[in-house]
Each structure stands twice: as structure tokens, then as C-alpha cells.
Amino acid sequence: MAALVKQTDVLIIGAGPTGLSLACQLIRYGISFIILDKKEGVTSYSKALGVHARTLEIYEQLGIAEKAVTQGMVAGKVRMLAGAKVRGEVDLSNMGQGLSQYPYMLVLEQSRNECLLYEYMQAHGKDVLWQSELVSFSQTDTNVTTQIKSSGGELTIEANYLVGCDGPKSPVRHGLGLGFEGGTFERTFYVADVQIDWPFPHDALHVCLARSSGMAFLPMLGENRYRIVGVFPEGFDKDEGETLYEEIEHHIKEQSQIDLKISHVNWFSTYKVHTRHVEKFSSGRCFLAGDSAHVHTPAGGQGMNTGIQDAYNLAWKLAFVLQGKANAKILDSYNQERLKNAKHLVQTTDRMFNIVSSSSWLLKFMRTVVMPVMAKYIINLQAVRNSFFPFISQIGISYRDSPLSDHTGDHGFAVKAGDRMPYFLVDGASIYDKLHAPDYHLLVFTDKNDKAGDRMDIGFQAIPLTADIKRLFGTDKPFTVLLRPDNYIGLTSPTTALDNAKLYLKRMVEIDQ
Numbered sequence: 128m129a130a131l132v133k134q135t136d137v138l139i140i141g142a143g144p145t146g147l148s149l150a151c152q153l154i155r156y157g158i159s160f161i162i163l164d165k166k167e168g169v170t171s172y173s174k175a176l177g178v179h180a181r182t183l184e185i186y187e188q189l190g191i192a193e194k195a196v197t198q199g200m201v202a203g204k205v206r207m208l209a210g211a212k213v214r215g216e217v218d219l220s221n222m223g224q225g226l227s228q229y230p231y232m233l234v235l236e237q238s239r240n241e242c243l244l245y246e247y248m249q250a251h252g253k254d255v256l257w258q259s260e261l262v263s264f265s266q267t268d269t270n271v272t273t274q275i276k277s278s279g280g281e282l283t284i285e286a287n288y289l290v291g292c293d294g295p296k297s298p299v300r301h302g303l304g305l306g307f308e309g310g311t312f313e314r315t316f317y318v319a320d321v322q323i324d325w326p327f328p329h330d331a332l333h334v335c336l337a338r339s340s341g342m343a344f345l346p347m348l349g350e351n352r353y354r355i356v357g358v359f360p361e362g363f364d365k366d367e368g369e370t371l372y373e374e375i376e377h378h379i380k381e382q383s384q385i386d387l388k389i390s391h392v393n394w395f396s397t398y399k400v401h402t403r404h405v406e407k408f409s410s411g412r413c414f415l416a417g418d419s420a421h422v423h424t425p426a427g428g429q430g431m432n433t434g435i436q437d438a439y440n441l442a443w444k445l446a447f448v449l450q451g452k453a454n455a456k457i458l459d460s461y462n463q464e465r466l467k468n469a470k471h472l473v474q475t476t477d478r479m480f481n482i483v484s485s486s487s488w489l490l491k492f493m494r495t496v497v498m499p500v501m502a503k504y505i506i507n508l509q510a511v512r513n514s515f516f517p518f519i520s521q522i523g524i525s526y527r528d529s530p531l532s533d534h535t536g537d538h539g540f541a542v543k544a545g546d547r548m549p550y551f552l553v554d555g556a557s558i559y560d561k562l563h564a565p566d567y568h569l570l571v572f573t574d575k576n577d578k579a580g581d582r583m584d585i586g587f588q589a590i591p592l593t594a595d596i597k598r599l600f601g602t603d604k605p606f607t608v609l610l611r612p613d614n615y616i617g618l619t620s621p622t623t624a625l626d627n628a629k630l631y632l633k634r635m636v637e638i639d640q
Contacts, residue, residue, distance in 0.1 A: 137286060140290070140291050143294070146417070148244060148438040158442075158449055164255055174237035179428070180232075199239070207333075208383070210384055226520075258278040294418045303415075314400075323387055341358065403423075409458065433468070440464060464529050540621075568586040606621050
């Protein structure tokens with residue numbers, strides 16, 4: 128019997144956070160898709176934990192941010208331990224105050240993130256083809272043809288585009304023959320989700336600054352539940368998967384010197400840390416996103432969030448091409464924008480990891496003596512907050528060098544084309560409340576009751592030119608901002624006339640106005 132043939136606009140391989148996020152975004156744009164995964168369902172393991180401000184801003188557009196915050200814990204404090212004693216404490220609860228509606232890191236395990244995204248899909252009549260696996264694929268100038276093995280038999284899926292969200296061993300990446308260059312740290316990491324009885328309150332991220340290796344105790348939802356992340360010292364050479372839990376617990380107690388009792392071990396794992404990124408994010412009609420395109424150290428909790436940003440960047444571009452609103456050349460910008468970000472992320476997380484785990488005597492001294500005393504003073508410096516939070520939360524990612532960023536009119540502005548739309552309040556509410564529609568948005572900042580933008584077939588908002596906006600953008604004159612559908616600035620114009628915005632749309636996405 129011939130294999131069943133299905134057709135769709137976008138085929139997504141992999142239903143982790145990245146693949147599910149892409150599916151949810153395509154639902155917003157009304158794009159047909161099929162998403163499949165060889166697993167039986169969403170993961171039951173906690174895995175990634177940190178959800179940053181930029182991801183919560185994306186969740187807000189899906190209507191699931193409030194659920195995420197309710198189900199998670201705000202990482203309010205970092206308490207630094209050395210020799211079983213508290214050596215310093217830093218308040219992070221409002222570190223990004225004024226920079227985002229979500230000025231903190233949310234602790235919400237990957238399994239719960241996947242459930243939220245999957246529930247959104249199901250609420251919109253979509254589902255995942257579970258227990259299904261990509262066998263092979265080929266592409267032409269017009270489509271991609273895939274052979275799928277599923278629990279129900281063999282299946283052929285023909286799609287306009289294929290997106291591999293299928294992890295670090297990505298069959299899609301291998302099928303495209305794309306390189307995945309980088310390196311591997313020699314030391315072995317461990318992670319364990321446990322319940323701890325110890326002398327410290329369950330209200331902070333506890334960082335143990337040991338001399339031979341560091342470890343972190345991340346509070347999780349539930350009584351005395353923690354994620355412990357650490358690294359074995361040099362010389363520990365067991366392969367991944369061979370380490371017994373008892374060895375992990377022995378190392379935790381020996382290095383932390385804390386009188387603690389560990390129980391209810393829900394999950395543990397050991398692994399080598401790899402730092403790699405793909406040579407390019409696309410080939411023909413096939414794209415990569417998430418761990419299939421980049422892997423890095425867990426420093427800063429960037430992995431899951433970065434995959435979600437990949438999906439967010441790609442979704443609107445695929446949608447606009449499929450809907451005839453954009454020339455297919457716009458898809459080249461996905462590689463240009465996200466590859467640069469991946470390279471930068473690998474470099475920065477490598478540096479952060481080296482500070483935490485290095486055996487250098489100088490870094491040991493900095494880690495165990497200097498950092499606990501100075502951290503709270505350093506983090507309270509406004510200049511540090513204004514640079515560290517945008518980096519760690521991913522709101523600081525910018526695409527100024529992108530071909531989609533028109534700098535013709537932004538000279539003299541503090542905010543440039545390619546930057547994320549700054550957060551500010553309009554009539555007491557977040558500007559992002561006005562930007563939920565999956566389309567371009569034209570914002571005219573003026574003291575006049577300007578309705579000219581209504582003549583354009585995109586979202587239009589007339590925004591009062593308040594003192595806060597003048598400070599953020601560095602101008603006291605009326606101006607116009609054209610936002611991409613992902614709320615990055617396409618252009619800023621020092622006038623309320625619409626000519627520049629019309630030219631941008633015609634040039635970039637070939638919409639006739």
C-alpha cells in the first residue's frame with residue numbers, strides 16, 4: 128500500500144520548546160503546519176529552568192505569560208556561600224525595573240513551558256504527531272519532500288518549508304551537510320532535581336563558591352525543591368551516563384561543606400558541555416532553530432530562551448512570504464540576524480563558565496574571596512544593571528546590521544533601527560499591550576491627534592510624546608517608528624509624515640501602498 132501523502136506550508140521536526148514555540152507563532156499568523164516528534168509527549172523532566180524577560184514578552188502575545196508567572200518562581204535573590212556560611216547576598220527581584228514588564232528571571236522548568244505551549248496549540252485545534260520520526264528528505268526550488276516513520280505507518284509530507292528544531296544531534300542538520308564547529312569542555316557537569324533539608328530559606332538562588340569547583344542551588348516550585356548544578360573537578364573522567372547518583376551527592380556535600388540532607392531525587396544527569404554553532408541557519412527551503420543550530424554552556428540560562436527567540440524571528444518571515452506579503456529574500460535575514468547572535472552567545476557564555484569553573488589560582492581567589500563581598504555593590508550600580516540585565520534577559524539583542532534595518536532617519540536617536548522596541552508606559556499600561564497583532568506597527572509619537580496612519584494597511588498607533596519617551600529616544604520632536612511584527616524597529620523617522628514608512632514596506636516586503 129502506498130504511503131499516505133500530506134501537504135502543508137511548514138513542517139516542523141521536533142516538539143521541544145523551540146518547535147512548539149514556532150508552531151504557536153504560526154498559529155498567530157494563520158499558517159498551516161505539521162509538527163512531529165519521536166517522543167510520546169512533552170517532556171516530563173525539568174531540564175532548562177530559567178525564563179527571561181524577552182521570552183515572557185513573547186508569551187504575553189500568546190496570552191500565556193500570566194500563567195507562566197503564576198506557575199513559576201521569581202528568582203528574587205542570589206545568596207553566595209563559602210565554607211557553609213553566607214558571604215554575600217544580591218537582590219535581583221527588580222533588577223530590570225523600567226526595562227521590561229518582567230524585570231526578573233522566572234524559574235519555570237522546561238516541562239511546564241512545553242505544557243503551556245502545547246496547551247495553546249491544542250486550544251487552537253492543533254496537535255503534534257507524536258512517535259513520528261524523520262527518515263529522509265529532499266528539496267527542490269519549490270518544495271521539500273520528507274519521508275516519515277510514525278506509529279501509524281509510513282508517511283510522506285510535502286511542505287513549502289522545513290524547520291529542524293530537532294536538538295544537538297539534528298538529523299535535519301546532518302541531512303543538509305552543515306558543519307557544527309566548536310569545542311567541548313573536558314570537565315563533567317552534573318544536575319539533580321532534589322528536595323533539600325538545610326539551614327537556608329527557600330527564597331534565593333544559592334551559589335556555593337568552592338575553590339575546586341562551583342555549584343548552584345536553584346529554588347524550584349514546591350517545598351524545599353532545588354535544582355543543583357555543578358561540575359566535577361579535573362581528573363574525574365567517567366563517561367556521560369556512567370556516574371552514579373551517590374557520587375554526585377558525595378561531591379555536593381564535600382565541596383559545599385554544608386550540613387544538608389538530600390531526599391526525593393526526581394531526576395539527575397551528567398554531561399559534557401559543548402559549545403558549538405552551525406555555519407549557517409538555512410539551506411534552500413530548510414532552516415535550523417534552537418539546539419540544532421547552537422549549543423553552549425548553561426551559564427546565564429540562555430539555551431531554551433534562545434531557541435524560542437529563533438522561532439519568533441523565523442515565524443513572521445515565513446508567514447509573510449507564504450501570504451505573499453514579502454519577497455522570499457527576506458528569509459535570508461533569519462540567518463544574518465540569528466547566526467550573529469549565536470556566535471556572540473557562545474563567546475559570552477564560555478567566558479562566564481570559565482570564571483565559575485576555572486582552576487586558575489587567580490580566578491579561584493576572585494570567585495571565593497572577592498566576588499561574595501563585592502557582588503552586591505557592583506550589581507547595584509545603575510550602569511551595571513543597564514548592561515547586565517539586557518544581556519541576561521535577551522532584551523538587549525539587536526539587529527542593527529540586518530538588511531531589514533533602515534538607518535536613513537535614525538541619526539541623533541538613542542534607539543536605532545534593529546533594536547527591540549523599548550519598554551515604557553502609555554496611560555499606565557505597557558506599550559506592548561498595543562503590539563499584540565501579528566503585523567507591522569506604525570507608531571507616531573506626537574502631541575497632535577494624528578490619524579494619518581489609518582490610511583496604511585498595517586497597525587497604527589498615535590502615542591503621546593511624553594517626557595519618558597523623549598528621554599528613551601533622545602529627542603523632543605515628533606517622530607515615527609515602524610515596528611516589524613516581532614517588535615524590532617525597522618526604521619525611525621524624524622517626522623510624522625508616512626513617506627519613509629511606505630518606502631520601507633515597499634522595498635523590504637514589496638507591499639504596494
